[in-house]
Amino acid sequence: MAGLGQSGRGVDDVIAELTDKRANDVRWADGKTFGMVYNGGPGVHEVADQAARLYLHENALNTNAFPSLGAIQREVVNWTADLLHGSDLEEGPAAGFLTSGGTESILCSVLAARERAAAERGITEPEIVLAESAHAAFHKAAHNFGLTVRTAPVRADWTADVDAMAELVGPNTAVVVGSAPQYPQGVQDDIGAIAALAESVGANCHVDACMGGFVLPFAEMLGRDVTPWDFRVPGVTTISADIHKLGYAPKGVSVVLHRTKQSRKYQTFVFDRWLGGFYASPNMQGTRSGLPMACAWAVIAHLGVDGYVDLTRHTLDNADRFRAGVAGIDGIQVLGDGQFHLAALAADPSFQPEIDMFALGDALLERGWFHDRQTPPDSLHSTISNTNTGVIDDYLADLAECTASVVGERNADRSTNYATLE
Ligand SMILES: Cc1ncc(COP(=O)(O)O)c(C=O)c1O
Known part of the structure; x- marks a missing residue:
């Protein structure tokens, strides 16, 4: 038995070794890390610690067994939809799910776009149009779900070159991507123009606000100039916003939002011919830790x-x-x-x-x-x-x-x- 060994060890011994293991990790608590971990301060830590202890073992796979996690998901999603101006839409309120992070939210949105393109437009060879600044997770999604990636360059100001994207959008386009803001240089794409491009062929427009979703709305409230990017922009169909980044919750939680409930259906998986009974899953996971969901709820409620x-x-x-x-x-x-x-x-x-x-x-x-x-x-x-x-x-x-x-x-x-x- 390599490494962890045959016989168990005492709690103190185990924790001491884990503590030692962290010696070379970045010292985010000193404020010296520009990314990776986001520190909301002592009150946020305290409420997240206590929520984590309450939900350390809970499983959101079955919200009939854990109705509290169903409520937690609903409340966090609705709060976020409200923040991103998705509550009072003509089509009805935006709908969504919690996921384990930005990548999973993006996977879900690309899958939903592919499914919608197939069901509503008969597209069998779906394509995703994005700029070279769009997060690598979109390429992972395209790879996993069989979409062809059409990549446009960025302009001198590092924003997506929307004219170049227009050349790539066509009848097979399932989804067009914009970022608010993108990760590499932190600039915001022209979401209005990107959403209009998507609408021109009936495709989805996903706005990647994994980084900006819990910053731009508050920046706007502070009087900063924020170019519209959320559900106020016609044609924006899905948005990802990470609570485990600037939402200051511990790792493992993001929101994926759809403009309509119908659009949300395209990301879910339902199977009723299994010997284990009816199986429904809203995102990529099966068993789902309740811990990050509860921490997200607690941090949002606290702040x-x-x-x-x-x-x-x-x-x-x-x-x-x-x-x-x-x-x-x-x-x-x-x-x-x-x-x-x-x-x-x-x-x-x-x-x-x-x-x-x-x-x-x-x-x-x-x-x-x-x-x-x-x-x-x-x-x-x-x-x-x-x-x-x-x-x-x-x-x-x-x-x-x-x-x-x-x-x-x-x-x-x-x-x-x-x-x-x-
Ligand atoms: C703009 C953007 N999108 C998506 C992601 C992926 O998020 P995650 O690492 O939580 O999967 C990141 C991560 O930094 C990001 O900055």
């Missing part, structure tokens, strides 16, 4: 809209200061003109020798600051959030010193973070 507005104020203030600080450092720049909480740090080509961004990433990591590496172009991904409240000035001081220290250095390791599959 309310007002709490999210406060967290978003901190997030946007941190992001503004981040961008302004970077602008004052020779050799690096933020790519594009993102208005929200994501930024890609890249070399400024007018500065020679050009800064090796991965060498800079390593130098920052030596001081405890973690960024995901991304390419092309080589850049350091930064999702800024309330996690970074109180440390932005320290970060900028270290960033300036580290940038100066790596001038002329070359980093032999060209790998990016999502490349490991152990």
Whole structure:
């Protein structure tokens, strides 16, 4: 018996080893991580901890056995639909489900688009039209569900090139994708134009608001200029919004919303010829942990809209200061003109020798600051959030010193973070 062994061990011993195992993990609780974990503060931790203990073992596979999880799902989905202006639609209220995360929400939306295209338009060779900035999860969905991907470039400002997308949309298009905002550079696509393109052929339009779903509505409430992207935009059929990102719930929970109940039906799976009896499943999972669902409910109930507005104020203030600080450092720049909480740090080509961004990433990591590496172009991904409240000035001081220290250095390791599959 390798590793974990034959005979069991005491609780203290087990927990001590687990604690030791974490020694090299990023120190997100110090605010030094730009992505991966989002820290809503002590009250959010407390309510999530207690909810997690209550729902550690519960299973949402069967909401007849756990009606509380059915109610939790309904309440969180309805609250989110309201936030994204899906409650008072002409077609009736938007409908959705909780999933385990952004990828699963995207898988569900692409599957639903394929099923709708087949049922309502007779499409047997479905296609998905997206920009090269759209999250990799759409390619995973296309791969899993047999859609052909038609990829358009981005414009100089990193937004999806909608004219190029228009060239790719046709009678086989099942879904057209826009992001609010996209992950790599944090800019928002022209959702109005993308939704109109989808509508022109009767296809779905999915808005990927995994990152923005719990930021943009509150940014708007704070008086920021937010170009419409949610169900107020005609032609938007589905939206993904991750509560486990800037919704500040622990990992494992996202919302997928459909403009209509009919559209939602296309993502569900129902099977009644099994010896185990009638089987219905709303998303990709079978057995479904109740823990993240309950934590999401508890965090939303604890924060309310007002709490999210406060967290978003901190997030946007941190992001503004981040961008302004970077602008004052020779050799690096933020790519594009993102208005929200994501930024890609890249070399400024007018500065020679050009800064090796991965060498800079390593130098920052030596001081405890973690960024995901991304390419092309080589850049350091930064999702800024309330996690970074109180440390932005320290970060900028270290960033300036580290940038100066790596001038002329070359980093032999060209790998990016999502490349490991152990
Ligand atoms: C815009 C966007 N969409 C989708 C995803 C996928 O979400 P997840 O990692 O929760 O599956 C991410 C993750 O960062 C994202 O930023």
